[in-house]
Amino acid sequence: MEREAGAGLLALGAAVGWLLRPLSPPLLAGLALLLLLAALRWLYRLCFAPLQLLRAAHQVGYIPEPGLSKCQAAGQVRRRRKRGELPPVYPNGWYRLLDSLQLRVAEVKNITILGEQVAVYRGQDGQTYAVDAYCPHLGANLAVGGRVMGNCIECPFHGWQFRGEDGKCTKIPYAEKVPDFVKIKTWPSCELNGAVFVWYHCDGIDPSWSIPEQDEIQSGEWVYRGRTEHYINSHIQEIPENAADIAHLSHLHTPSILSGADLRYTSARLWGFAQHDWKVEWNPEPEPNNHCSRMLVNHALRILGHHCSLLDVRVVARQVGPGIVYLLFNHSFLGHGIILHCVTPVEPLLQRVTHSIYYQANMPAIIPKFILKAECIQFERDVMIWNNKKYISKPLLVKEDSAIARHRRWYAQFYSPNSPRFTTQQDNLDW
Ligand code: FES
Ligand SMILES: [Fe+2]
Structure with a gap:
């Protein structure tokens, strides 16, 4: 196999040499310069340009049956998923x-x-x-x-x-x-x-709370370093509920990010030498911030079973209302920053989720870009679950799952008697 690959490379080199033979030395030098400039441009973009990662609704987490495209598979999952008793679709x-x-x-x-x-x-x-x-x-x-x-x-x-x-x-x-x-x-x-935000209340009532300003963004101390965008085929409540689902972290998010987002391959032995460790707590905030809740996360990385303390990260995920989360990072030498995670219902069971990262201006952009990419891989594992699961109004929970029940009671404050509910006619399958 290796001998074949070597022979292939030799043949490719010979073919390129043969093609370039008629070119004069100045032309060859020009070509080399162009290649060098392209490489420098790539390096510059990698180190300094913001990350932009936009995914369409069918691009993450669908496994098409033979003969179907991913887009058709996404439509099929939506159609065959039985709708249980859903909460109202647009929280205030x-x-x-x-x-x-x-x-x-x-x-x-x-x-x-x-x-x-x-x-x-x-x-x-x-x-x-x-x-x-x-x-x-x-x-x-x-x-x-x-x-x-x-x-x-x-x-x-x-x-x-x-x-x-x-x-x-x-x-x-x-x-x-x-x-x-x-x-x-x-x-x-x-x-x-x-970002630009709008207020929604099913009865047209004016805003009862406001979005807190993040001083470091407003002052320019933290600067924009990229964003991701996903369309997710689920009820909005499934997404914030993830914060109170503590048990899923040590299952879904333990395999190293090197093993990617596709859940069929995350347990591959090849990447088993590195694993994420999570210690998490979720609690609602008291009055007058009862529209907020907090998830405290201590992340650690184990390599070959050994705790690598240099990669300990503390994250405070503050949920503000039904659709905004501030993920504040604090790392001993990689610095501070925030990912703004926003969930916006597009239609009853289709959510647009964005992550925008702002980071200390004096840190090279490649650091926040790496953090955002790592977050995106972990997030896409959840997306694969959300895109294919159904909402269960009476889930089977054990004692250790109690935060999920508390989260449901907390989140119910964003619904009113007139909040719109899902009807099957609304299930537009055309995306
Ligand atoms: S001015 Fe808007 S439709 Fe006539
Ligand atoms: Fe998750």
């Missing part, structure tokens, strides 16, 4: 729309959130505004061809303009007077920690 709270970096001044974007279309734009004053995307006149989508005029958004169809602050129509180009009642729905929104 703040949800991330997009990162601040994704919206320039006078830019407008269409975002699907909670089964609705939202047009989010940045006015000339630099403020972000979120309004219903569909124009109340004849239903054109303001984010598709609409223009930002000052702090208003202009509809691409007949040019009506709406003010971002209160949704009031300020101009109808062909009408003598703008009737007072002409308005578009605005979403309470805020921009902080490098």
Whole structure:
């Protein structure tokens, strides 16, 4: 086998040499320089550019049957999974729309959130505004061809303009007077920690709590080093519940990240020499922060059974409301930083989950990029479970699982009697 590989390489070298023979030495030197520049560019991007890892809904955790694509397999899993008794699908709270970096001044974007279309734009004053995307006149989508005029958004169809602050129509180009009642729905929104968020309450009640600012992001002490994005085929509650499911850590997340995210191969002997160790605790926070909870994590790495204390990491995962988590890292010499983990329902059983990392500006970008990549591998193991599991309203729990039951009681505060529930007609299989 090795002899064959060696012969193959020799043949390849000879073929390349033969192809390059007619080239003059200056041309060869130019080619070598181009190759060197490409290698330097790759190295520069690896060390300094932010990581960007975006996954579509069918890309993680589906095992297609012969003859099916991954996309078809994802649709099949959704169809055959029996829906148990599900909690309401849209908890009340703040949800991330997009990162601040994704919206320039006078830019407008269409975002699907909670089964609705939202047009989010940045006015000339630099403020972000979120309004219903569909124009109340004849239903054109303001984010598709609409223009930002000052702090208003202009509809691409007949040019009506709406003010971002209160949704009031300020101009109808062909009408003598703008009737007072002409308005578009605005979403309470805020921009902080490098992202734009909107508030949702099924009864239209104003925000009852606000998102805490992370000072180090606001001051620029911690800088943006990358993000990941996943679409997950599950009920929203499954994702935060993971924090209180302490037992899964020492099973699902113990194999080394070297063995990857595909659960069929994570127990491969090849990578058995390295293992993660987790000590975890989950508790709700007391009043007035009862919309928050905390998971304290002590991570250690064992190599060939020996504890490698240099890789001890302490993480505080603070859940703020139903869809935002602050993962604060503290490492003795790799420094400090945060991953903002946001879960946003796109439709009843489809979640968009993003992780954005901010890290000490004086640390080389490759360190936070490695942390984010490692987190992403562990997270994708959970994604493979969520994408294929069903929600069980009365799970069989043992004493050691008690935090899961406590988490369900805590999370129930985000539902109201009018919170929308899942109906089978909503199960759109078209993604
Ligand atoms: S549909 Fe928007 S102005 Fe007519
Ligand atoms: Fe997990």
